[in-house]
Amino acid sequence: MRAITDSATMLRRQLRHMMRHPSLILTFAGVPVVFLLLFVYVFGGTMGAGLGGDRTAYAGYLTPGLMVTTIASAAQGTAIAVASDMAEGIIARFKTMAIARVSVLTGHVLGAMAQTFVAIAVVTVTALLIGFRPAASALGWLGVAGVLAMFIFAVTWLSVALALVSKSVTTASNLPMPLMVLPFLGSGFVPAESMPPGLRWFAEHQPFTPVIESLRALLAGRPPGTALVEAAAWSAGIALTGYLWARRLYNR
Incomplete structure (x- = not known):
């Protein structure tokens, strides 16, 4: 019970930071929104035709990939926030207080999840404004939220661990950056079957692709199946992996 109440306190701390610095959310959503506008309006005609549709069809194909790209973008912000707390000494002070040790990291994770969901909402609204028309039912949207929640939770714990293993804030800001590339090397922007054999194998067997395909199916009103x-x-x-690694680093 103490761990829950202390985690709630740390979550409130993170939410206050979010309210004081709303520009962070725009930063997390900024790159995916630019990608959305660039790919739909510059490449959308050709890409949509390749998918058997038009520019609007490509916007629908692209949006799930950019939702996941937003998660990767927010992971960098989480790593920076945790590394900054470590560098400024606030976590050292928390360790001397009578609070559950796990609550400090849990507060960061829950706060980052809230920020990421808001950033994804910005990307989704932008997609709707430029023609994205999902066919998902209310249950489908609930499934979308569930898939996003579990993947945000996973990537956020990984980013916390990467922050704790970093020697500086600069290093922490760079370590999660490869995550931004994985949607491009998956099915986020083009179908995996259109890639060369080696790259196609990687695209089909990396973590971002099944998440993207699950979101794509749910938003289209289809069952996600094995994805x-x-x-x-x-x-x-x-x-x-992220949780155990982060806890070990934090306790050490």
Whole structure:
């Protein structure tokens, strides 16, 4: 019970930071929104035709990939926030207080999840404004939220661990950057089957692709099938690895 109440206190601290610095959310959403506008309006005609549709069809194809790109973008901000707390000494002071040790990191994770969801909402609204028309039912949207929540949780714990293993804030800001590339090397922007054999194999067997395909199916009103099972397995594995790694580093 103490860990829960202390985590709630740390979450309030993170939410206050979010309210005081709303520009952070725009920063997390900024790159995906630029990608959305660039790809839809510059490449959308050609890409949409390749998918058997038009520019609007490509906006629908692209949006799930950019939702996941937003998660990767926010992971960099989480790593910077944790590394800054370490560098400024606030976490050292927290360790001397009578609070549950896990609550400090849990507060960061829950606060980052809230920020990421708001950033994804900005990207989704932008996609709707330029023609994205999802066919998801209310249950489908609930499934979308669930898939996003489990993957955000996993990637956020990984970014916390990367921040704790970093020697400086600068290093912490750079370590999560490869995550931004994975949607491009998956099915985020083009179908994996259109890639050369080696790259196609990688695209089909990396963690971002099943998450993107699950979101794409749910938003289109289709059952996600085995993609959802793969997305859940990847999310659980990444979350467990990130949590155990972060806890070990934090306690040390």
